[in-house]
Amino acid sequence: MTIFIWTIQFIFAPVISPLCIGIIKKIKAKLQNRQGASIFQPYKDLWKLLHKDEIISHDASWIFRSAPFIIFAVTIVVGASIPIFTSFFKSTLTGDMLIIVYALAISTFFLALAGMDTGSAFGGFGSSREMTLSALAEGGLIFSLLTVALVSGTSNLFAISSSTMFGQGQHVLSVLLAFSGFLIVLLAETARFPYDNPDTHLELTMIHEAMILEYSGKRLALMEWASANKLFIFFALGANLFFPFGLAQNAYAGEIVMGITIFMAKIFIFCMVIAFIESSMAKFRFFRLPDLLLISFIFNIVALGLIY
Amino acid sequence: MGFYTTNNMMKEKTQQYIPKDAEVKFCDNTAIFEISTSEIKKVASDLRGNKNLSLKLITATDERAENGCFKIWYVFGVPQENIFIVPFIQLKNTTEFPSLSLNIFEALNYERKIQTFFGLTPIGCRDSRPIILHENWPTDVFPLRKDFSCQTRPKTASGSYRFQKVKGEGIYEIPVGPIHAGIIEPGHFRFSVAGERIVLLEPRLGFTHKGSEKLLEVLSLNDKVKLSEKISGDSSFSHSLVFCQALEKLSDINVPERTRYLRVIYAEMERLANHFGDIGAIMMDTGFNFGGAQGARLREIVMQINERITGSRFLRGVNVISGVTKDIDNREKSKLSLELENLSKDFSEVIAVAVNSTSLLNRLKGTGTLSAKIAKKHGVVGVAGKAVGMSNDARFDYPYAAYDKLLLGEVATEQDGDVYARFRVRIKETHASINIIQDALNKLPEGGINIPNIDVIFKKNAFVISVVEGWRGEIVYFITTDAAGNISRVAPRDPSFINWAVLRYAGFDNVIPDFPLINKSFNLSYTGNDL
Numbered sequence: 001m002t003i004f005i006w007t008i009q010f011i012f013a014p015v016i017s018p019l020c021i022g023i024i025k026k027i028k029a030k031l032q033n034r035q036g037a038s039i040f041q042p043y044k045d046l047w048k049l050l051h052k053d054e055i056i057s058h059d060a061s062w063i064f065r066s067a068p069f070i071i072f073a074v075t076i077v078v079g080a081s082i083p084i085f086t087s088f089f090k091s092t093l094t095g096d097m098l099i100i101v102y103a104l105a106i107s108t109f110f111l112a113l114a115g116m117d118t119g120s121a122f123g124g125f126g127s128s129r130e131m132t133l134s135a136l137a138e139g140g141l142i143f144s145l146l147t148v149a150l151v152s153g154t155s156n157l158f159a160i161s162s163s164t165m166f167g168q169g170q171h172v173l174s175v176l177l178a179f180s181g182f183l184i185v186l187l188a189e190t191a192r193f194p195y196d197n198p199d200t201h202l203e204l205t206m207i208h209e210a211m212i213l214e215y216s217g218k219r220l221a222l223m224e225w226a227s228a229n230k231l232f233i234f235f236a237l238g239a240n241l242f243f244p245f246g247l248a249q250n251a252y253a254g255e256i257v258m259g260i261t262i263f264m265a266k267i268f269i270f271c272m273v274i275a276f277i278e279s280s281m282a283k284f285r286f287f288r289l290p291d292l293l294l295i296s297f298i299f300n301i302v303a304l305g306l307i308y
Numbered sequence: 309m310g311f312y313t314t315n316n317m318m319k320e321k322t323q324q325y326i327p328k329d330a331e332v333k334f335c336d337n338t339a340i341f342e343i344s345t346s347e348i349k350k351v352a353s354d355l356r357g358n359k360n361l362s363l364k365l366i367t368a369t370d371e372r373a374e375n376g377c378f379k380i381w382y383v384f385g386v387p388q389e390n391i392f393i394v395p396f397i398q399l400k401n402t403t404e405f406p407s408l409s410l411n412i413f414e415a416l417n418y419e420r421k422i423q424t425f426f427g428l429t430p431i432g433c434r435d436s437r438p439i440i441l442h443e444n445w446p447t448d449v450f451p452l453r454k455d456f457s458c459q460t461r462p463k464t465a466s467g468s469y470r471f472q473k474v475k476g477e478g479i480y481e482i483p484v485g486p487i488h489a490g491i492i493e494p495g496h497f498r499f500s501v502a503g504e505r506i507v508l509l510e511p512r513l514g515f516t517h518k519g520s521e522k523l524l525e526v527l528s529l530n531d532k533v534k535l536s537e538k539i540s541g542d543s544s545f546s547h548s549l550v551f552c553q554a555l556e557k558l559s560d561i562n563v564p565e566r567t568r569y570l571r572v573i574y575a576e577m578e579r580l581a582n583h584f585g586d587i588g589a590i591m592m593d594t595g596f597n598f599g600g601a602q603g604a605r606l607r608e609i610v611m612q613i614n615e616r617i618t619g620s621r622f623l624r625g626v627n628v629i630s631g632v633t634k635d636i637d638n639r640e641k642s643k644l645s646l647e648l649e650n651l652s653k654d655f656s657e658v659i660a661v662a663v664n665s666t667s668l669l670n671r672l673k674g675t676g677t678l679s680a681k682i683a684k685k686h687g688v689v690g691v692a693g694k695a696v697g698m699s700n701d702a703r704f705d706y707p708y709a710a711y712d713k714l715l716l717g718e719v720a721t722e723q724d725g726d727v728y729a730r731f732r733v734r735i736k737e738t739h740a741s742i743n744i745i746q747d748a749l750n751k752l753p754e755g756g757i758n759i760p761n762i763d764v765i766f767k768k769n770a771f772v773i774s775v776v777e778g779w780r781g782e783i784v785y786f787i788t789t790d791a792a793g794n795i796s797r798v799a800p801r802d803p804s805f806i807n808w809a810v811l812r813y814a815g816f817d818n819v820i821p822d823f824p825l826i827n828k829s830f831n832l833s834y835t836g837n838d839l
Contacts, residue, residue: 032601121482201490202824283595
C-alpha cells in the first residue's frame with residue numbers, strides 16, 4: 001500500500017501541474033468574454049513539443065543542453081518531497097523546508113545560466129531580471145516558511161502539515177500574515193502577475209519567457225513542464241503549510257481519496273485567485289517590484305514577531 | 309474656403325508669406341513660386357520658424373526630360389486658411405541641394421529620402437545614411453528617377469549600415485526585430501541600455517518597402533486608387549479619400565453633396581474602429597486584460613458594421629474618383645444611429661472601469677513622455693502632437709468633405725505628452741467621432757453618391773496638395789501632372805513618417821519593459837513609412 005501511495009505522491013506534481021495552467025487560462029478566458037481553450041490544452045501542447053525537432057544554437061554550451069533536464073529533475077524531486085495529500089511521510093530525507101527552498105534555487109540558478117548561455121540579448125536581460133527578483137524573493141520565502149516552522153516547532157514540511165497548532169487562536173494572525181507574504185513571493189517565483197506576464201508576446205517585457213526564448217522542441221517542453229511543476233509546488237506549499245487540514249493521516253484508501261479531493265479543491269481556489277489577479281490588474285513597472293517583495297518580507301517579520 | 313478661390317483673394321492672403329520678387333503661380337488654393345537654391349534655406353526657415361506654418365512635405369520631381377532639371381518642392385500649409393505655400397528650387401546640371409535639416413528638424417528624413425530615391429545630395433545634412441532602402445540595394449540606382457523602370461531588377465549589393473553607438477561602462481545593445489513575437493509589422497529597434505534604462509533607441513525601418521510611389525506613377529487610374537487603399541491597410545479609407553480628393557481637384561470634379569457627408573461618416577467609422585483597437589491594445593500591453601479584451605470587442609463591433617454597410621471591414625473599394633460606391637439608406641441610417649448610441653454607452657462603461665484601476669494608471673502616467681518642445685521642433689502630427697497640446701487637426705485646419713458644415717467641437721488635446729495623454733486623446737476623439745457621425749447622419753442630404761461613367765481628365769502641368777486627418781494624424785498627398793495631363797508624380801506622406809523620428813525621444817530614459825507600451829501608444833504604421 002505504501003509503495004502505491006508513494007507512486008501517486010511521486011507522479012502527482014508532473015501529472016496535475018499542466019492542469020493548473022489549463023484551468024487558470026480557462027478562467028482568464030471566461031473573464032475576458034472568451035471561450036478559451038480546453039483545460040487539457042497544456043497536455044496537448046507538451047505532447048506536441050515533445051514530438052518536435054529542436055534547434056540549438058551553435059554557441060550553446062553543455063549548460064544550455066542540460067539545464068532543462070536539471071530543472072525538470074529538481075521540480076520532480078521537490079514535487080515528491082512536499083506534503084500533497086498525505087502528511088505521514090515524515091521520514092523522507094528531502095522533506096526539510098531549507099532543502100526545498102534551496103533545491104528550487106538550484107533550478108533558478110540553472111535557468112538563469114541557460115538564459116545567458118547563447119548570448120542572446122533577450123536571454124541576458126531575462127536572466128538579469130530573474131536574479132534581481134529571486135534574490136529579493138528568497139528572504140520572503142524563507143521567513144514565511146520559518147513562521148509556520150516556528151509555530152509547529154519543526155522544519156519538516158510533513159510534520160508542519162500535520163500540526164494541530166494552527167487551530168489555536170494565538171497563531172492565527174501570524175500564519176495569515178506569513179501566508180500573505182508567501183502569496184506575494186509565490187507570484188514572483190512562478191512568473192505571474194504583477195511580476196511577469198506569462199501570456200505576453202512582447203519580448204522586451206518578458207522575464208521567465210525571455211530566458212527560455214531560445215529553446216525549442218523537447219527541451220522547451222521540459223522547461224514549460226518544469227515551470228508548471230514549480231507553480232504546482234508553490235500551490236501545494238501554500239495549501240498544505242498554511243491551511244493544513246484535510247490531509248490523509250494514514251494509509252487507508254478512504255483517507256487518501258478524501259485527501260486528494262480536498263487538495264484539488266484547494267488548488268482550484270489558488271488557480272481562481274491567480275486568474276482573478278491577472279484579469280483585474282495591470283502588470284507593475286519593473287522598478288516597483290522590489291517594493292512589493294519588501295512588503296512580503298515585512299509581513300513575515302511581523303508574523304515572526306507575533307509568535308512570541 | 310471652397311476650391312474656387314479667386315486669384316485676387318489668394319494673392320491677398322498669401323502676400324505675407326511670399327518674397328516680393330517671386331513669380332507666383334496659383335493652382336486652386338496653392339501658391340507656387342520658384343526660389344533660388346541659395347535663398348531656399350532662408351525662405352523655408354522663415355515660413356516654418358517666423359510665420360509658424362507647418363511643413364507638410366518635402367519631395368522631389370524628376371523633370372529632366374521636360375525641363376532639364378530636378379525640382380525640389382517644399383510644401384507649407386497655412387492652418388485655418390486652407391492655403392498651401394509651395395516654394396520650389398530647380399537643380400540644373402547639379403545633383404546637390406542645400407539641406408534644411410539644421411533649422412527644420414523634420415526636413416532630415418525627407419532629404420534622406422530624396423537622396424536615397426533620387427540621388428540628389430543634401431549639402432550639410434547631418435545624417436547621410438540611406439533611408440528605407442537597405443544594404444542589398446545598390447547605392448547608384450535611384451528608383452524614383454524617370455529613367456528607372458519599375459521592372460528593373462538591380463543586382464544585389466552588400467553594404468553595411470552604421471547604427472549609432474553609445475560607449476561607456478555597462479552599456480549594452482539589445483537588437484529587437486525585425487521579426488517580433490507578436491503578429492505585428494516588421495521593424496528593427498536598436499536599444500543601447502544601461503541596466504534597464506534606455507540610453508539610445510534607434511528604429512530602423514524599410515522592411516515593408518513595396519515601391520508604392522513608383523507604382524502610383526505607372527498603374528492604371530483605378531489601380532492607383534486601389535493601391536492608395538493599401539498604403540497603410542488600417543487607414544484604407546483615409547488614404548483613398550485623400551488620393552481621390554486630390555484627383556477630383558486635379559480634374560475639377562465637384563462631388564455630390566451627399567457624398568461629402570458619407571465620406572465623413574466612413575472616415576469617422578475608420579477612426580472609431582482604430583481608436584477602440586488602440587485603446588484596448590494600450591491596456592493589453594500593460595497586462596490589463598479586461599481593458600484589452602473590451603477594446604478588441606468594441607473594435608470588432610465597428611468592423612462588422614463597416615462590413616454590413618460597405619461589404620468591407622476596412623472600407624476598401626468605397627472611395628472612387630467622383631464619390632463613393634456605397635450608400636446609407638434610411639433604414640440603415642436609424643440602425644447605425646442606434647448602434648452608435650449603444651457603442652458610446654458601452655465605451656463609457658469600459659473607460660470608467662479602466663480609469664479606476666490604479667495599477668493601470670500607474671503604468672500609463674509618466675511613461676514615454678514626449679516634451680512639447682521636441683514635438684514642436686519636429687512638427688509632430690496626429691495623436692502624439694495633440695497629446696502635447698498642439699491643436700493641429702486637418703479637419704479643422706483644412707476642412708474637406710463636409711467637415712466645415714458639421715459640429716466638430718474642439719480639437720482633442722492633452723498637455724502631458726505621456727502614454728496616458730495619448731490614451732486620453734484617443735478617448736476624447738472617439739466620443740467626438742460618434743457625435744460627428746450622428747450629426748452627419750442627421751444632416752445627410754439627398755442626392756447621388758457618385759457621378760456614374762465620368763470621364764476623368766486631369767489639368768495639364770498641374771499640381772495639387774490634399775490633406776486629410778486620418779486616425780493617426782494628417783495624411784498629405786502631393787500630385788503633379790505632366791504636359792499630357794498624365795499623373796507624373798505622387799508623393800504620399802503618412803503621419804507615421806514624421807512621428808517615427810520622435811519615438812526615440814519618447815523612449816529615452818524609460819525602462820526597457822515599458823518600450824512596447826510606448827510604441828503602442830504611438831501605434832505608427834510601418835508600411836505607411838516604408839511605402
